[in-house]
Amino acid sequence: MLRFLIRRSIQSAxxxxxxxxxxxxxxxxxxxxxxxxxxxxxxxxxxxxQRLRENFGxxxxxxxxxxxxxxxAARLDFGRSYFYSRxxxxxxxxxxxxxxxxxxxxxxxxxxxxxxxxxxxxxRGRLADVLVRLIATIGHAVPTWWLGLTSVVxxxxxxxxxxxxxxxxxxxxxxxxxxxxxxxxxxxGLVTFARFVRSGVLEVLAEDYVRTxxxxxxxxxxxxxxxxxxxxxxPVMTLLGGLLxxxxxxxxxxxxxxxxxxxxxxxxxxxxxxxYPIVLAVLSLTTFATILGTLLADxxxxxxxxxxxxxx
Amino acid sequence: MAxxxxxxxxxxxxxxxxxxxxPDAASYTGTWIxxxxxxxxxxxxxxxxxxxxxxxLAFKPAMAKDMPKVSADGKTFTFTLRDDLKWxxxxxxxxxxxxxxxxxxxxEDNRYVQLxxxxxxxxxxxxxKSTIEVTLREAKPRDVALGIANVLGPVPKKxxxxxxxxxxxxxAEILTPSVVLGPFKVQEFKIAERGVFLPxxxxxxxKARVPRVEILANQQPTVAYESLKSxxxxxxxxxxxxxxxxxxxxxxxxxxxxSAANAPYRTLEFNLTRPFLADKRVREALATAVNxxxxxxxxxxxxxxxxxxxxxxxxxxxxxxxxxxxxxNLDRSKQLLTDAGYKVSHGQLMGKDGQPVKLxxxxxxxxxxxxxxxxxxxxQYKELGIEIEVKGLDFNAYTDLVQNRREFxxxxxxxxxxxxxxxLGPKAQLIQNGQQNVTGYFSARVDELFKQASVxxxxxxxxxxxxxxxxxxxxxxxxxxxxxxxxxxxxxxxxQGVTPRRGDRLDYNDSLLSWSVEQ
Numbered sequence: 001m002l003r004f005l006i007r008r009s010i011q012s013a014x015x016x017x018x019x020x021x022x023x024x025x026x027x028x029x030x031x032x033x034x035x036x037x038x039x040x041x042x043x044x045x046x047x048x049x050q051r052l053r054e055n056f057g058x059x060x061x062x063x064x065x066x067x068x069x070x071x072x073a074a075r076l077d078f079g080r081s082y083f084y085s086r087x088x089x090x091x092x093x094x095x096x097x098x099x100x101x102x103x104x105x106x107x108x109x110x111x112x113x114x115x116x117x118x119x120x121x122x123x124r125g126r127l128a129d130v131l132v133r134l135i136a137t138i139g140h141a142v143p144t145w146w147l148g149l150t151s152v153v154x155x156x157x158x159x160x161x162x163x164x165x166x167x168x169x170x171x172x173x174x175x176x177x178x179x180x181x182x183x184x185x186x187x188x189g190l191v192t193f194a195r196f197v198r199s200g201v202l203e204v205l206a207e208d209y210v211r212t213x214x215x216x217x218x219x220x221x222x223x224x225x226x227x228x229x230x231x232x233x234x235p236v237m238t239l240l241g242g243l244l245x246x247x248x249x250x251x252x253x254x255x256x257x258x259x260x261x262x263x264x265x266x267x268x269x270x271x272x273x274x275x276y277p278i279v280l281a282v283l284s285l286t287t288f289a290t291i292l293g294t295l296l297a298d299x300x301x302x303x304x305x306x307x308x309x310x311x312x
Numbered sequence: 313m314a315x316x317x318x319x320x321x322x323x324x325x326x327x328x329x330x331x332x333x334x335p336d337a338a339s340y341t342g343t344w345i346x347x348x349x350x351x352x353x354x355x356x357x358x359x360x361x362x363x364x365x366x367x368x369l370a371f372k373p374a375m376a377k378d379m380p381k382v383s384a385d386g387k388t389f390t391f392t393l394r395d396d397l398k399w400x401x402x403x404x405x406x407x408x409x410x411x412x413x414x415x416x417x418x419x420e421d422n423r424y425v426q427l428x429x430x431x432x433x434x435x436x437x438x439x440x441k442s443t444i445e446v447t448l449r450e451a452k453p454r455d456v457a458l459g460i461a462n463v464l465g466p467v468p469k470k471x472x473x474x475x476x477x478x479x480x481x482x483x484a485e486i487l488t489p490s491v492v493l494g495p496f497k498v499q500e501f502k503i504a505e506r507g508v509f510l511p512x513x514x515x516x517x518x519k520a521r522v523p524r525v526e527i528l529a530n531q532q533p534t535v536a537y538e539s540l541k542s543x544x545x546x547x548x549x550x551x552x553x554x555x556x557x558x559x560x561x562x563x564x565x566x567x568x569x570x571s572a573a574n575a576p577y578r579t580l581e582f583n584l585t586r587p588f589l590a591d592k593r594v595r596e597a598l599a600t601a602v603n604x605x606x607x608x609x610x611x612x613x614x615x616x617x618x619x620x621x622x623x624x625x626x627x628x629x630x631x632x633x634x635x636x637x638x639x640x641n642l643d644r645s646k647q648l649l650t651d652a653g654y655k656v657s658h659g660q661l662m663g664k665d666g667q668p669v670k671l672x673x674x675x676x677x678x679x680x681x682x683x684x685x686x687x688x689x690x691x692q693y694k695e696l697g698i699e700i701e702v703k704g705l706d707f708n709a710y711t712d713l714v715q716n717r718r719e720f721x722x723x724x725x726x727x728x729x730x731x732x733x734x735x736l737g738p739k740a741q742l743i744q745n746g747q748q749n750v751t752g753y754f755s756a757r758v759d760e761l762f763k764q765a766s767v768x769x770x771x772x773x774x775x776x777x778x779x780x781x782x783x784x785x786x787x788x789x790x791x792x793x794x795x796x797x798x799x800x801x802x803x804x805x806x807x808q809g810v811t812p813r814r815g816d817r818l819d820y821n822d823s824l825l826s827w828s829v830e831q
Contacts, residue, residue, distance in 0.1 A: 001530050030709070031708070031712050031713065032705075032706070032707075032708030032709040032710070032711055032712035033708070033712070034708070034718070036707075036708040036711040036715070037707055037708050039711055039715045041337070041340070041425075042748070043430060044337045044425065045747050047428075047745065048337050048423075048425075048427070049337075049427070051420070052423075082338055083338050083339065084329045084503075085330060085336075085338075085339065085486075086480050086481070087481075149532065149535070151536060153538045158538060160542070160544065163505070164528075164539070165505055165528065182473065224765070256530075257532050259528070259530045259532070261504030261530070262528075265530070266504070269326065272706060272707070272708070273708070
């Protein structure tokens with residue numbers, strides 16, 4: 001396992017370098033630099049634009065900019081935001097808290113899909129199954145932005161039952177603020193988990209070893225817990241691997257609709273205004289989280305599935 | 313009971329990224345003006361010796377006791393400071409605070425956005441404890457000169473001295489100023505969430521009637537509007553056009569709409585370096601194929617007024633109405649193209665190279681009205697046999713392509729806002745090598761007239777020069793001016809004391825001092 005870890009860590013480091021470097025060049029090649037929008041102001045002349053470019057370090061050759069950025073990024077210094085005039089890591093760190101809160105809560109909502117999928121799978125064709133499939137179909141069909149907008153207009157603006165924006169005050173207040181965006185954001189995951197788990201359960205129920213267990217006279221609950229669920233939930237590990245990047249990268253649409261001050265919206269604003277330090281800081285963080293999440297998922301496979309462990 | 317509820321604005325954007333009284337170009341935004349007007353006072357956030365009165369469109373004394381004495385050569389302006397001015401901590405505002413602001417703002421490395429204007433000042437000095445003398449490098453027309461002499465407001469020297477002017481990590485005052493000049497001070501300020509501001513008792517213009525101003529940041533437009541309707545917010549600035557009709561029909565809402573003298577306006581910019589568009593007859597054909605009345609209904613829901621020159625019709629101080637209007641006339645458009653030597657074959661206008669004429673219309677996707685204008689042009693120019701490729705780009709990419717690379721045929725531009733004086737706005741679009749001259753337009757006469765107008769001290773003669781300029785530019789047709797946009801804000805009817813004047817922002821008038829909100 002140690003050899004596996006070392007090999008994967010080296011691969012991950014190389015992958016991180018390749019992806020972030022590619023992103024650096026892509027971002028800088030996007031038409032219209034950070035100063036482009038400023039040209040709309042008649043007060044801002046070419047001299048001021050040039051001063052800004054020098055101040056941002058954009059007057060240097062791209063290769064020099066890249067080497068400087070790489071050296072700084074290795075020390076977790078992603079430079080100063082052009083528009084916030086503060087270190088990009090500070091700005092991103094400020095938004096990480098709200099994003100983590102929303103990400104974790106929405107995943108808690110999404111994980112409710114696991115028991116729903118189990119119930120549906122074990123009750124195929126019955127009312128519970130029909131209801132879960134109905135929820136899944138509606139959940140897939142309704143776009144997040146529409147659901148978010150409708151719920152915030154109905155449940156926040158018109159009725160005032162839920163506040164809009166980030167939570168302030170006591171844990172109870174916080175829960176009121178986060179409930180609506182977490183449910184809206186988590187619904188897509190809930191539906192995915194429910195469908196995934198339901199199919200897994202149905203598939204395992206048809207396996208010979210389950211029939212054998214039943215033929216041996218084992219109690220139904222034991223067959224379900226030991227043989228059905230343990231095997232049916234294995235594929236869910238793949239989905240959990242995506243948890244980490246999803247939690248840290250934020251959700252643009254949900255954050256926008258709910259005025260949630262998270263990383264998704266920060267990234268969008270930075271991309272639109274070409275605030276390269278923030279764009280690169282967020283993308284580096286997301287890339288790192290994706291690589292780490294995948295690594296953890298691979299490791300967890302080995303823990304829960306002996307067949308995978310033997311391949312190390 | 314009037315005057316004892318908070319004013320709550322549902323804002324569609326983030327709050328300002330800085331609260332610095334002298335922002336750099338990257339930080340100088342509409343959201344900076346929003347909060348700086350509250351914290352630093354005066355229009356555009358810089359509490360000055362003078363204030364621009366948007367009723368009379370003239371300067372009036374603010375922190376100065378009277379209008380300044382002007383030297384015989386028109387270069388030196390002597391102001392006497394009022395003796396009752398106080399910072400938010402109750403300490404007096406002194407001439408040293410002005411001097412300190414000038415010393416800092418005039419340094420290139422401090423990157424003040426209006427440094428070019430500050431650099432028009434030759435000397436700025438505190439003569440005694442109540443007198444400030446500002447000498448310009450050269451005499452300028454009255455309003456331009458007053459604008460330059462008044463460009464600087466004070467900064468609390470005792471608080472800022474010894475701290476960095478630009479580095480947020482070593483000067484907390486930049487993001488959370490503890491001592492301010494305006495009618496409100498910061499209670500809470502989270503850029504992506506909300507800002508809360510409380511009245512300052514010592515403000516020289518009087519105490520605000522509202523006990524608190526709250527700005528809710530980053531509200532999605534539908535959500536912001538529903539918040540306004542439900543009473544969770546009581547001000548929406550600006551009201552997006554799609555919500556206008558509903559807001560007008562909602563009894564609890566008060567929609568303020570007005571035509572500002574410095575209204576933003578939309579225009580078609582032609583790339584004169586393209587051979588097809590270099591011909592004036594072609595540009596005229598493209599202009600007369602546009603029906604302004606239809607277009608402003610289609611793209612702006614009627615919330616605009618036709619415009620015919622580079623000065624909006626609402627800027628009555630400088631506009632010349634006697635210019636060519638290029639009214640809609642499709643037959644004339646077709647005739648002009650024929651006169652220019654172009655013929656239609658199988659429904660397509662053929663170029664002189666024998667190939668069908670194709671034009672590219674560029675617009676920024678952040679502006680949905682401009683997307684509608686582009687679609688309208690596509691339809692209208694099809695009548696002339698011209699194939700139009702509509703290309704929407706994100707704002708920076710659009711600006712880069714139009715302003716830096718000049719790779720476009722027709723650009724859908726919006727200008728306006730800011731100063732009323734033509735020398736400070738449209739000039740940059742029209743003179744050779746002007747910062748915003750994207751069309752490639754050059755007229756020696758126009759350059760000369762702008763030059764004369766920028767130094768002509770007689771107001772009547774200056775008006776004549778700008779009248780001639782408008783006739784010449786409109787005749788040359790580097791751009792086709794479409795219409796000036798109306799300003800629209802929506803309020804709960806509980807908000808009282810709001811009076812639109814002739815500026816494009818309501819808070820320019822008195823920094824919200826006269827506003828009150830019923831419980």
